[in-house]
Structures are given as C-alpha cells and as structure tokens.
Amino acid sequence: MTVKLVTDSTSYIPESVxxxxxxxxxxxxxxxxxxxxxxxxxxxxxxxEKINREGxxxxxxxxxxxxxxxxxxxIVKNGDEVLGIFISSGISGTCGSAANAREMILEKYPExxxxxxxxxxxxxxxxxxxxxxxxxxxxxxSMEQVLEAACSVRDRVHFYFxxxxxDYLQKGGRIGGAAALLGSVLSIKPVLYISSEGRIDVFEKVxxxxxxxxxxxxxxKKDLDQYGLKQLVVHQVHDPARGRETAQEIGENLSINDxxxxxxxxxxxxxxxxxxxxIVYCTEK
Numbered sequence: 001m002t003v004k005l006v007t008d009s010t011s012y013i014p015e016s017v018x019x020x021x022x023x024x025x026x027x028x029x030x031x032x033x034x035x036x037x038x039x040x041x042x043x044x045x046x047x048x049e050k051i052n053r054e055g056x057x058x059x060x061x062x063x064x065x066x067x068x069x070x071x072x073x074x075i076v077k078n079g080d081e082v083l084g085i086f087i088s089s090g091i092s093g094t095c096g097s098a099a100n101a102r103e104m105i106l107e108k109y110p111e112x113x114x115x116x117x118x119x120x121x122x123x124x125x126x127x128x129x130x131x132x133x134x135x136x137x138x139x140x141x142s143m144e145q146v147l148e149a150a151c152s153v154r155d156r157v158h159f160y161f162x163x164x165x166x167d168y169l170q171k172g173g174r175i176g177g178a179a180a181l182l183g184s185v186l187s188i189k190p191v192l193y194i195s196s197e198g199r200i201d202v203f204e205k206v207x208x209x210x211x212x213x214x215x216x217x218x219x220x221k222k223d224l225d226q227y228g229l230k231q232l233v234v235h236q237v238h239d240p241a242r243g244r245e246t247a248q249e250i251g252e253n254l255s256i257n258d259x260x261x262x263x264x265x266x267x268x269x270x271x272x273x274x275x276x277x278x279i280v281y282c283t284e285k
Contacts, residue, residue, distance in 0.1 A: 001079055001080055001081060002081070002137060002140070003080065003081045003133075003137040003141070003143050003146045004024070004075045004080045004081065004082055004083070004137070005021065005022070005023045005024070005084075005085070005130055006023070006025075006026065006071055006072070006075075006082060006084040006085075006098075007024075007025060007026070007084070007085050007130045008025065008027070008063065008086050008087055008094050008126075009025055009027040009028050009040050009265065009267065010028060010039075010087045010094075010122050010123065010126065010265070010267050010268055011025075011087075011126045011130055012124060012127060012262055012263070012264060012265055013025075013124075013130060013131065014262070021131070021135070021137075021138055022134075022138075023130060023134055024071050024075075025040060026067055026068060026094075026098075027039050027041070027063065028062055028063060028087075028092070028094065028267045029060065029061040029063075029267075030042065030058045030059070030060050030061075030266045030267060031060070031061060032050065032054070032056060033056065035050075037266065039265050039266050039267050042266060044238065044263060044265060044266065044269075045238070047266045047269075048237075048238040048266075048269065048274050051270070051274070052274070057168060058266075060092075062093050062094040062097050063094060063097055063098075065100040065104065066101075068084070068097060068098045068101030069101040069104055069105060072084075072101055072102065072105045072112075072114055073108075076112040076114070081112075081113040081143050082112075082113070082114040082115070083114075083133055083137070083143065083146055083150070084098045084102075084115070084116045084117065085117045085119050085126065085130050085133060085150055086116070086117070086118065086119060086126070087119065087121075087122050088119055088120045088121055088194065088198030088199070089118045089120075089198060090120070090197055090199040091122055091198065091200070095116060095118045099116050102116055113143060115143060115147060117147065117150060117154075118198065119154060119198075120154060120197070121157060121159055121194050121198060122159065123235055123262075123264055123268060123278075123280060124233045124235065124262060125157050125159035125194055125280050127280075128153050128233075128280065128282050129150045129153045129154050129157065130150070132150055132152070132153040133146045133147070133150040135149070136148075136149040136150075156230070156282050156283045156284075156285070157280065157281070157282045158193070158194075158223065158280070158282075158283075159193060159278060159279075159280045160192070160216055160278055160279055161192055161193070161235065161272065161276060161278025162189055162191055162192070162209070162212040162213075162216070162276060162277055162278060163189075163192065163272045163273055164237075164239075164275030164276050165275070167273065168272055168273035169200070169273075188206070189205070189206055189207065189208060189212045190202050190203075190206075191203045191204045191216065191219075192278075203219075213246055213249055213250075216246070216250065216278070217249065217250050217253050217254070220232070220250065220254070220279060220281060221253070221254065223281070224254065224283075227283035227284055227285050228283055228284030228285060229256075229284065230282045230284045231281060232250075232256065232259055232260075232279065232280070232281040232282075233260050233261075233262055233279070233280045233281070234246050234247040234250070234261045234262070234278070234279055235261075235262055235264050235277060235279070235280060236261060236262075236264065236276070236277045237263070237264045237268075237269045237272060237273065237274050237275060238263075238269065238274035238275070239274060239275050239277065240261070242275065243261040243263075243277055244261055247259040250279070
C-alpha cells in the first residue's frame, strides 16, 4: 500500500514532473460567454489573446466532486492511500469539493485512507508542497510521514507577486476596491503575497516595475540570510521575457544559477492578469 498524490491544475507543476511522481491533476476550468476550457487542455497563448481581443475577463470554476470521486476511487480500488493537496480554501472552493468526494468514497469504501490538505497557497506555493509529499511517497514513507513532508514545506513556503494592473483582481473580487484604486495612481505597483491564512493581501507598495523587482529581491535576500534557501521559482503570466529578466536579476544579485521560470495558467492568470510576475521560495528552516 502506497500513498498517491492528487492535486489541482493551479499547482502548475510541469507535466513531466507529474508523470515522474505519478501525481494526478484535477483541472479547474475557465468560462467565457461562448467557450469553456479545462485549464489543462487550453493553449495559454490562445486564452490570453482571447482576453486581449474580446476585452472580456472569464470566470473560473472548481472541479466537481464527481471528478474527485472518480480519481479517488481509482486509487482506492488499487489498494493505495490518497493524499490530496489543493489550492488555498481562501481563494477557491476546490478543497471543499475534494472533501465532499472523500466523504462519498468513505461511505462506499469505509476502510479507505484519504486525507485532504489545504495548502493555504497557490501556484508553485502549492506545487512545492505536492512535490515534497510526492518524493516522500515515492520513497515508501507512511501517510503520516508524507503529510509531515508537505506540512513542513507549507510552513516555509512564500509567494510574492506583482500584478501589472489590479483591474483583474478587483473585477474577480480577490482584493478590495480601495487597494485597486491605489494601484492606478502614479504607477504604484503593489507587491502582493499569500498570507498565512491563505488569502491574497498587500505586502508593500512601490513605484514602477523595476522597483517591484528590487523589492522582491530584498524580501528574498532577508529570508535567505536568516533562514537559508531550499527552493526558488519565478512565475510569469503571459510574459516570458519579464519572467526571464526577473530570474536573471535575482540570480545575479544572489549568485543563483538556472532559476526555473514557470508560466501561470488561465485560472490564476485571469485573476491577476497578463504581465504579472512573482517569486515562490521555500526556506531551509
């Protein structure tokens, strides 16, 4: 009996890595007035170009309990245990949907072991937790040990990001209108972060993109000096050049080579908007 990992598409773990660790992905969806896409199936460029062309910000949808039920049942019927780690419940109802599916599975398979964990994060802030758990599971660790590995990363992972504009967050209801107004004045760029409660909040406000990049560097440098650095990822939304430039500047300042730059997909992208970028990192302690 082994532990199998299930997460959702907002982890943005590369497909090859998911295959390596046998991580199952439950896809969230995006809905335009005339089209619906699963995040795992839509071409990112087509999605963002459609927003630019039509001027419509779509809505997102969480996976239905039925999808989780099917995924969990397949694992349980093979005699394995399930650990599901999902996008913060402060951002999405995905965790609740998975928990509902868990209850239905346990009614039919009362001996099954299914654990649902709220990552209190998103993107690779979620993904790094899943990968830590997957490595422990692949090493043959028990459910308790796999959970401990994921929780340890959850306690040490940080996600800071800079939206190109706050229009998307404001329209999506993910941040208050007052904060959105501040972002439109004098090129103020808020540095946002995922709080310990798993919600989007304002960390600092700076003037201009370059100042924002430097502020990300300062945040990272402070934690690196105090706690050490285990992992670092740069995220970008439909702006690979900005992602590369951010990774290069941070890498040069901190003498870190080959910082991964990963794209953020449609579900989170529609809330923060094209041109946004940020860093996810996990400290050593």
